[in-house]
Each structure stands twice: as structure tokens, then as C-alpha cells.
Amino acid sequence: MIVAHRRLGKTVCVINHAIMKALTDKSGSGRYGYIAPYRSQAKSIAWDYVKHFTAGVPGRNVNETELTVDFPNGARIRLFGADNPDAMRGLYFDGVILDEVADMKPEVWGEIIRPALSDRNGWACFIGTPKGQNLFHELYEYGLSHNSWCSVIYRADETGIIPAQELEEAIAVMSANQYRQEFLCDFSASEDNVLITIDMVSDAAKKGLTEADIRGAVRVMGVDVARFGDDRSVICRREGLWCHDMRIVENADNMTFAGIVAREIDEFKPDGVFIDAGRGEGVIDRLRQLGYSVLEINFGSSASESARYANKRSEMWDKVREWIKSGGAIPNNPELKSELASPTYKFDAGGRLVLEPKEKLKERGLRSPDLADALALTFAYPIRGTRGGQSVRRIMNDDMSKYFGL
Numbered sequence: 001m002i003v004a005h006r007r008l009g010k011t012v013c014v015i016n017h018a019i020m021k022a023l024t025d026k027s028g029s030g031r032y033g034y035i036a037p038y039r040s041q042a043k044s045i046a047w048d049y050v051k052h053f054t055a056g057v058p059g060r061n062v063n064e065t066e067l068t069v070d071f072p073n074g075a076r077i078r079l080f081g082a083d084n085p086d087a088m089r090g091l092y093f094d095g096v097i098l099d100e101v102a103d104m105k106p107e108v109w110g111e112i113i114r115p116a117l118s119d120r121n122g123w124a125c126f127i128g129t130p131k132g133q134n135l136f137h138e139l140y141e142y143g144l145s146h147n148s149w150c151s152v153i154y155r156a157d158e159t160g161i162i163p164a165q166e167l168e169e170a171i172a173v174m175s176a177n178q179y180r181q182e183f184l185c186d187f188s189a190s191e192d193n194v195l196i197t198i199d200m201v202s203d204a205a206k207k208g209l210t211e212a213d214i215r216g217a218v219r220v221m222g223v224d225v226a227r228f229g230d231d232r233s234v235i236c237r238r239e240g241l242w243c244h245d246m247r248i249v250e251n252a253d254n255m256t257f258a259g260i261v262a263r264e265i266d267e268f269k270p271d272g273v274f275i276d277a278g279r280g281e282g283v284i285d286r287l288r289q290l291g292y293s294v295l296e297i298n299f300g301s302s303a304s305e306s307a308r309y310a311n312k313r314s315e316m317w318d319k320v321r322e323w324i325k326s327g328g329a330i331p332n333n334p335e336l337k338s339e340l341a342s343p344t345y346k347f348d349a350g351g352r353l354v355l356e357p358k359e360k361l362k363e364r365g366l367r368s369p370d371l372a373d374a375l376a377l378t379f380a381y382p383i384r385g386t387r388g389g390q391s392v393r394r395i396m397n398d399d400m401s402k403y404f405g406l
């Protein structure tokens with residue numbers, strides 16, 4: 001997992017890595033893939049490099065239409081575009097390179113490429129320049145904490161590959177954010193108006209809270225039910241300043257999922273349960289039949305503070321921001337962290353805060369923020385605590401304290 005600045009030589013490096021692996025392959029049928037965000041891009045940039053660097057290999061065979069190079073030992077390198085993932089279905093890989101990962105649709109890795117590595121125990125190499133909080137950032141964080149992965153980062157001020165003079169000239173014409181992103185590899189630099197910055201999120205994931213910090217605090221559960229075309233439902237337990245690790249449920253029908261939520265409620269004994277009404281109606285009805293008291297929340301409905309927020313979703317997310325600022329702690333979960341730090345905000349004609357809609361996040365190649373929405377749901381309405389809550393030794397403003405049950 002290589003994060004590197006622009007013009008480091010990333011594409012040349014990974015192409016040569018693939019060539020070296022192919023040339024030394026002993027299986028007689030080695031398959032190596034190079035994947036760029038678009039096939040046209042793979043062809044215009046990497047294809048020339050592949051031909052150039054293999055030109056000296058005796059007996060190598062180039063196929064211009066398939067974008068493949070075959071080697072005498074039976075190994076093959078083939079170029080793909082992530083814009084046409086179906087071309088990769090049904091193939092296997094001994095090794096695969098994903099160049100400019102930040103521009104790829106996030107599902108391509110999990111749905112298509114990762115499974116194709118399984119039968120040959122293949123490797124994957126990710127390389128690119130940061131572009132905000134997306135799959136690339138998540139994989140970088142994942143790699144930092146998992147032994148079979150390696151994550152490295154190369155910044156232009158450290159590598160010395162781009163001459164100092166040239167860097168100074170780049171600084172002069174680029175915005176500070178552009179420079180931080182393209183040359184200093186700063187994942188948090190791309191969007192100027194994110195609601196919750198990655199710095200806030202990182203701090204929130206490092207809070208070492210103890211039981212004493214949340215003793216007696218209100219317990220709230222937020223449930224984000226899978227929407228069409230997305231099969232993950234998420235259950236979030238928040239206890240005052242503490243957001244516990246989230247429960248993700250995949251491919252469950254409404255009845256099964258309602259049963260799971262019911263068990264979670266029995267165990268956690270929340271003071272309030274908020275469920276996303278968008279796709280959650282079946283789940284809500286079922287839970288009520290079973291005698292559970294739950295509240296449905298419509299993300300698009302008007303906010304409680306309708307003069308400040310354009311809709312309920314914007315309001316809930318801003319409460320998450322305030323909560324983090326007041327000391328809220330989140331689990332160190334890379335997905336949750338990047339989801340929280342993704343949406344931008346603006347103000348509408350009436351001066352009300354509007355959070356970036358999910359469709360816009362999708363257009364930017366980001367996935368639906370299911371985990372972060374589940375946390376946001378725990379701020380749908382203030383909840384009156386039943387546990388006393390007085391032992392929570394935190395100072396916070398009156399406005400926020402009602403969300404903590406103090």
C-alpha cells in the first residue's frame with residue numbers, strides 16, 4: 001500500500017515490479033494485472049511503459065487489442081480499466097497492481113479483484129496520490145494495523161525526487177490544499193468545507209475513555225437499515241460520550257434483522273432507539289409488534305432546529321460534530337472514520353446548514369456512509385436519561401448536555 005506524491009515514478013515503478021514478477025514466475029501460467037481507473041488511461045500511460053520495459057525480453061509477445069504481453073515462461077501481464085470491471089470477472093491473478101486507487105469505484109476491489117486473488121494466493125499492490133477520505137485512505141489505515149500488509153507514504157519534501165526549485169514554483173501556483181494533497185500526500189486536504197475534519201475524527205478515535213466517563217450516561221441506539229442496492233445494515237450503540245464498536249449485518253431480511261435489533265436492545269437496554277425510516281419500515285413495524293418502543297427518523301424531514309438546519313440529516317450530523325468537539329469517542333474503525341470525514345456542507349438561501357447528500361457522495365466515488373449515519377441517528381432527538389448520569393465529569397454546554405443524558 002504505497003501513498004506517494006505526484007511524479008514520483010509510481011507508474012514506472014509498479015509496471016517494472018509486475019514485469020519482474022512475471023519474468024521470475026515459475027508456475028508456467030502466471031497472471032499479472034495492472035489496473036488503472038479507466039482503460040483509456042491504462043492504454044495511454046501504462047501501455048507504452050510496459051512495451052518499452054519489456055522490449056529487451058527475447059520472445060515476448062505483444063497483443064495491442066487485448067493489452068497483454070506474454071512471456072516465454074507462460075506468464076502474462078494484462079492491462080485493465082476499473083471502469084470496466086466485468087472484463088476482470090472470471091479471471092485469476094497471481095499479482096495485481098491498482099494504480100491511482102483514489103479514482104476507482106470502491107466496490108471494484110472488494111467485489112472483483114480481491115476474490116480473483118484467492119485461488120493462487122496472489123498479492124496486491126496499491127499505489128496512488130491521496131484524494132480525500134475514500135477507499136485508498138481506508139486501505140492505507142488498514143495496512144498500518146495489519147501484519148500481512150505494509151503501508152508506506154512518500155512525501156515530496158522527504159523524497160527529494162522533485163527538485164526544490166520546482167516544488168517552490170509549484171507552491172506558487174497551486175492552492176495550499178492542492179499542494180498538501182498532491183505533493184505532501186495529505187488525505188485531509190482535498191475538500192475545503194468538510195463538516196467533520198479528519199483531524200477531529202482521528203482525535204476522537206484516540207480518546208482513552210474509562211467506564212467512569214460514561215457511568216450513568218444516557219444509552220441510545222441508532223439503526224441504519226440497508227437501502228436498495230446496498231445490503232449492509234448497521235447498529236450503533238452510544239453511551240454518552242462513548243460510541244461502541246458497530247454491528248454490521250449483511251444480507252438479512254427485515255424479519256431476521258428485526259430479531260437481531262431486538263436482541264441488541266435486550267442486551268444494551270437503551271433509553272431510546274432511533275431507526276432510519278427510509279428502508280426501515282418493515283423492521284420498525286416488526287419491532288413494535290414484538291413490543292419494543294422505537295422511533296422512526298426520516299432523514300429528509302425538517303429539523304427540530306429548523307432555522308439552523310435544512311433537514312434532519314444535516315442536524316443529526318452537526319450534532320455528531322458538536323459531540324466530537326465536546327469529547328466524544330469513536331471506535332478506531334477506518335471505515336467509520338473516513339465516512340465521518342467525507343460529507344461537505346454549505347448554507348442554503350435561508351442561511352441553514354445543508355449536508356452534502358448521499359447521491360453527491362456517490363458521484364465522488366465514495367460509498368454510502370452507513371456506519372456514520374447509524375451514529376448520527378443516535379442524535380435524532382435529546383433523550384432523557386434514567387440512570388442518574390451525575391457521575392459524568394465533563395463540562396459541556398447546555399445545548400449538548402441533553403444528548404448525553406446529563
Ligand SMILES: Nc1ncnc2c1ncn2[C@@H]1O[C@H](COP(=O)(O)OP(=O)(O)OP(=O)(O)O)[C@@H](O)[C@H]1O
Binds near residue numbers: 006009013
Ligand atoms: N526510476 C526512474 N528513474 C528515472 N526516471 C524515472 C524513474 N521512474 C520514473 N521516471 C520518470 O519520471 C516521470 C514520472 O514517472 P511516472 O509516470 O511513473 O510517475 P507517476 O508518479 O506515476 O506520476 P503521476 O503522479 O503523474 O501519475 C516519467 O517521465 C518517468 O519516465
Ligand SMILES: [Mg+2]
Binds near residue numbers: 010011012099
Ligand atoms: Mg502515474
